[in-house]
Amino acid sequence: MNQYWRTMKSTFLKEMKVWKRHPRQLLLVILIPIMFWIAFNLLMGGVYSSGIDVALVVDEQNPGFYTNSLIDTLGAPDEIPPRLNLLQLSADEADLAFDNGDILLVITIPDGFEEAMAGNQSTNIHIRVNNMHEDQTKNIRMPVIRKLDIYYQTYLGDKALVDFAYEQTREYTYPRLGYMAWTISIYSIMFSSLYIAGSTVTQEFEQQTFDEIRLSNQSPNAIYLGKMLSGVALCYITVPVLLGLSLLQYGIWPNGDVASYFLLSIGLAFVCSAVGVFLGTVFRNSVYLVPTAAITGIFYWLIGGGIAPLQLVGLSFDVVDSYSPISNVYRALIGMFVDGSYSTFLVDLAVVWGFAIVFIAMLPIAAAHVSQIDYGRHIDELKKRRKTASARTR
Numbered sequence: 001m002n003q004y005w006r007t008m009k010s011t012f013l014k015e016m017k018v019w020k021r022h023p024r025q026l027l028l029v030i031l032i033p034i035m036f037w038i039a040f041n042l043l044m045g046g047v048y049s050s051g052i053d054v055a056l057v058v059d060e061q062n063p064g065f066y067t068n069s070l071i072d073t074l075g076a077p078d079e080i081p082p083r084l085n086l087l088q089l090s091a092d093e094a095d096l097a098f099d100n101g102d103i104l105l106v107i108t109i110p111d112g113f114e115e116a117m118a119g120n121q122s123t124n125i126h127i128r129v130n131n132m133h134e135d136q137t138k139n140i141r142m143p144v145i146r147k148l149d150i151y152y153q154t155y156l157g158d159k160a161l162v163d164f165a166y167e168q169t170r171e172y173t174y175p176r177l178g179y180m181a182w183t184i185s186i187y188s189i190m191f192s193s194l195y196i197a198g199s200t201v202t203q204e205f206e207q208q209t210f211d212e213i214r215l216s217n218q219s220p221n222a223i224y225l226g227k228m229l230s231g232v233a234l235c236y237i238t239v240p241v242l243l244g245l246s247l248l249q250y251g252i253w254p255n256g257d258v259a260s261y262f263l264l265s266i267g268l269a270f271v272c273s274a275v276g277v278f279l280g281t282v283f284r285n286s287v288y289l290v291p292t293a294a295i296t297g298i299f300y301w302l303i304g305g306g307i308a309p310l311q312l313v314g315l316s317f318d319v320v321d322s323y324s325p326i327s328n329v330y331r332a333l334i335g336m337f338v339d340g341s342y343s344t345f346l347v348d349l350a351v352v353w354g355f356a357i358v359f360i361a362m363l364p365i366a367a368a369h370v371s372q373i374d375y376g377r378h379i380d381e382l383k384k385r386r387k388t389a390s391a392r393t394r
Contacts, residue, residue: 007218011226012233015200019234026237029195032294033188033238037181037245051085052140055094057108066117066155067109070125073151074107074144084143104130105140117156179337181246182256185239186265186329191297192238193269194276197231198289201280201367224277224364231273232266256336260345264329267352271325274359281367325355 019026056074060067075086089097097103108126116123125148129140201224247253276293283289332348335341 004219004222007222008226008229011223012229015227015230016233018200018203019196019230025199026234028290029188029192029234030238030241032191033184033242034245036187036298037184037242040180040184041249051083052105052143053103054084054086054144055089055097055103055106056086057089057091057094057106059091059111060109060113061111062114063109064114064118067114069155070109070113070151073154074147076147078143078147082140082143084147098128098130101130105144107144179333181242182261182333182337183330185242186268186326186333187297188238188242189235189265189269190272190326191293192235193231193272194279194296195231195290195293196234197228197273197276198280198283198293199276199286200227200230201277202284202286202289205284206286220368221364224367225360228270228273228277228360228364231276232269235269235273236265256333256340260336260342261333263349264332264352267349267356268325268329270356271352271359274356274363278363278367278370281370325352328352 054074056071058067058071063071071086074084077083087103091108094103094106094108098106106126106128108128110124110126113123113125115121127141127144276289279289279292283292328348328351332345335344
């Protein structure tokens with residue numbers, strides 16, 4: 001083992017010992033993602049924890065097996081919020097309640113539904129949704145689509161070609177809350193690796209030990225790489241907690257496999273750790289690093305992960321997001337966990353690890369150059385100049 005790898009290994013072990021001596025500093029890494037997961041579950045499911053009142057209008061004059069099965073499926077208890085509270089009303093009663101805003105969703109089973117299903121003929125189920133708020137409408141539509149998906153697969157199988165949310169019956173997929181812990185764990189990995197790796201650098205400046213590293217005969221690139229490895233090793237602390245909470249609450253595992261998840265996320269962890277080391281040399285203070293890591297992680301979870309529209313940050317971000325490894329990770333995860341598909345997995349994996357290799361090679365060199373300039377001191381001097389200039393103008 002040459003000197004470069006010995007330096008990297010000793011730096012990694014040194015950082016692991018530091019975190020072991022100060023375990024309370026890792027509470028931030030554990031608590032922020034868990035709080036984020038709890039908040040998102042409350043926002044997505046807690047608003048409708050008691051269920052959604054839904055008006056069910058049965059125009060079918062001769063309800064039979066298929067009609068009754070659909071009613072039973074729509075009204076069946078559901079562990080995953082929001083569930084449907086069916087209120088069987090007449091057409092006039094449903095229209096009045098809908099117009100008054102007392103009911104946000106009306107499902108109508110038309111006359112001839114039973115005969116059409118028995119004869120494998122096409123028919124329509126009429127659904128009216130109050131579009132008062134896009135996110136609320138999405139939450140209301142979600143259980144209906146899911147229940148119809150279950151109905152088609154349970155009672156129709158391959159007999160029907162369904163033109164509802166898609167052109168044909170698709171394999172049952174878990175709703176957003178069922179796999180959200182996996183995507184939030186990606187936020188946890190982004191935040192934790194960036195924060196941990198960056199903190200290993202800011203601690204050197206805060207404890208005034210960085211000059212010892214810079215003046216030593218050891219390779220600064222090997223030292224930075226060792227610090228990056230500590231971020232990669234420790235960023236998975238919260239992942240089993242998030243997945244365990246999700247399993248306890250929903251009792252399901254999404255499609256996909258853990259090995260593919262780790263192949264994707266480890267590459268992303270290297271990218272974020274490299275960015276963290278670079279930012280640590282710029283900020284030189286963990287006070288600035290923590291909010292930067294948290295906000296950056298949330299931003300890319302919302303925008304890069306497709307949770308919020310790109311219009312929030314401008315369409316020009318679409319170009320940046322298209323070449324971001326974070327978007328590739330999310331695309332592969334959604335493909336596996338939602339659609340059960342690996343069609344883009346190899347491409348996404350290659351992009352993520354391509355970025356990881358480039359960042360591992362380049363950012364330690366960039367950090368070594370940046371460490372020679374005290375940007376924090378320059379910023380403080382600029383603030384003092386502005387204060388002095390404003391005081392003179394007064």
